[in-house]
Structure formats: structure tokens, C-alpha cells
Amino acid sequence: MVTLNRIYTRTGDAGSTRLATGAPVSKASARVEAYGEVDETNACLGLARLHTAGADALDGSLARIQNELFDLGADLATPAKRGEADGQVLRVSEAQVARLESEIDALNAALPELKSFVLPGGTAAAAALHLARTVCRRAERAAVRLAEAGEAVSPAALKYLNRLSDLLFVAARFANDRGAAEVFWDSGATR
Structure with missing residues (x-):
């Protein structure tokens, strides 16, 4: 359990923070950016849940995902060390990725076949x-940049972000009255 008695510490006033390991790092570092984008995704899900509160098929899943995004943030805030034992550090798991895939399949099965690009909108x-999905994609890009820079990023974390954005797309379609309220792209060529 985490106990926060003091919210401000003044330690970040000069632009630095500490990773979960205690190592100091710039607030502008690629690692802080990656887990900051995950935090932003989580905030977007909190906003989305204001509109899914009565939808058991979505809201319970989104509540669990919000907790898992804290797991993901902890994963990204704790660079892996050589010889790290399984379970020694909180990491996103392949089981969490597989659960997202199962939820995508279940939601998608209730939707009509997609024959056009969907515009972000429809119901609240x-x-x-859709907003959460786009922020999640930004978080994914930040995590990929971190990995491409040679920093340790767990493969499951990258997979989780990729699947989560897919799930959020399908969830948005589902939230549009199971596809009935979707707004489809009308290209300039058809106007």
C-alpha cells in the first residue's frame, strides 16, 4: 500500500524526479514521458467512465484497466535490471494482454461488420x-521510442498498449449503441 502524507516535496522544482528505483532523472526524459502518457490515458478512461457508469459490459472492464494502467506505469518507471527475478518488480503480464484480446473479441462479436472508417464521435x-484510444496510441509511441533508444521496456508493456488501443476502438464502437450511432468517414471524393 502507498501512503502519501505530503503532496508537494519541492524535489521536482528544478525539473527532476525519481524513478521507482530511486534514481534521479529529468522530468523530460523519455521514460518519464512514456509513463506520463500512460497516466494521461488513465485520466481519459476516468472521463470515459463518467459516461459508461450504467454499462456493465464496459465499465467493469474499464475499471480493471485503470488499475492495470497503474501497473503499467510502475513497470515503465522501473527499468529492468539484468538478473531480475520474476515477481521481484511489478510488471505487466502476458495474461493481462491475453485478457484484453478476449475482451476485444467479445465486444467485437456484438458489433456489425465495419465497412468504413469511423469518425471519433457518436455518443458521449x-x-x-476515442479520445482515450488516441492518447493510448501516443503512450505506445512514447514507449516504443524508449525501447528504440536502447532503454529497457518489457515486451508485455508494449503489447499491452497496442492491445489496449484496439480494445478502446472496439469499446467506442460498442458504446455507440453497438454500432447504430457510429459516424462514418465521408471522404472528400464522395461529397
Whole structure:
């Protein structure tokens, strides 16, 4: 359990912070950016849940995902060390990725076949979920940049972000009255 008695510490006033390991790092570092984007995704999900509160098929899943995003943030804030034992540090797991895939398949099975690109919008819940999806994609790009820079990023963390953005797309379609309220792309060529 985490106990926060003091919210401000003044330690970040000069632009630095500490990773979960205690190592100091710039607030502008690629690692801080990656887990900051995950935090932003989580905030977007909190907003989306204002509109999914009565939808058991979505809200319970989104509540669990919000907790898992804290797991993911902890994973990204704790660079892996050589010889790290399984379970020694909180990491996103392949089981969490597989659960997202199962949820994508279940939600998608209830939707009509997609024959056009979907515009972000429709119901308030769908619009909020589309926003969360785009922020999640930004978090994924930040995590990939971190990995491409040679920094330790768990493969499961990258997979989780990729699957989560897919889930949020399907959830947005589902929140649009199971596809009935979707707004489809009308290209300039068809106007």
C-alpha cells in the first residue's frame, strides 16, 4: 500500500524526479514521458467512465484497466535490471494482454461488420473512448521510442498498449449503441 502524507516535496522544482528505483532523472526524459502518457490515458478512461457508469459490459472492464494502467506505469518507471527475478518488480503480464484480446473479441462479436472508417464521435461515451484510444496510441509511441533508444521496456508493456488501443476502438464502437450511432468517414471524393 502507498501512503502519501505530503503532496508537494519541492524535489521536482528544478525539473527532476525519481524513478521507482530511486534514481534521479529529468522530468523530460523519455521514460518519464512514456509513463506520463500512460497516466494521461488513465485520466481519459476516468472521463470515459463518467459516461459508461450504467454499462456493465464496459465499465467493469474499464475499471480493471485503470488499475492495470497503474501497473503499467510502475513497470515503465522501473527499468529492468539484468538478473531480475520474476515477481521481484511489478510488471505487466502476458495474461493481462491475453485478457484484453478476449475482451476485444467479445465486444467485437456484438458489433456489425465495419465497412468504413469511423469518425471519433457518436455518443458521449464513444467520443471519450476515442479520445482515450488516441492518447493510448501516443503512450505506445512514447514507449516504443524508449525501447528504440536502447532503454529497457518489457515486451508485455508494449503489447499491452497496442492491445489496449484496439480494445478502446472496439469499446467506442460498442458504446455507440453497438454500432447504430457510429459516424462514418465521408471522404472528400464522395461529397
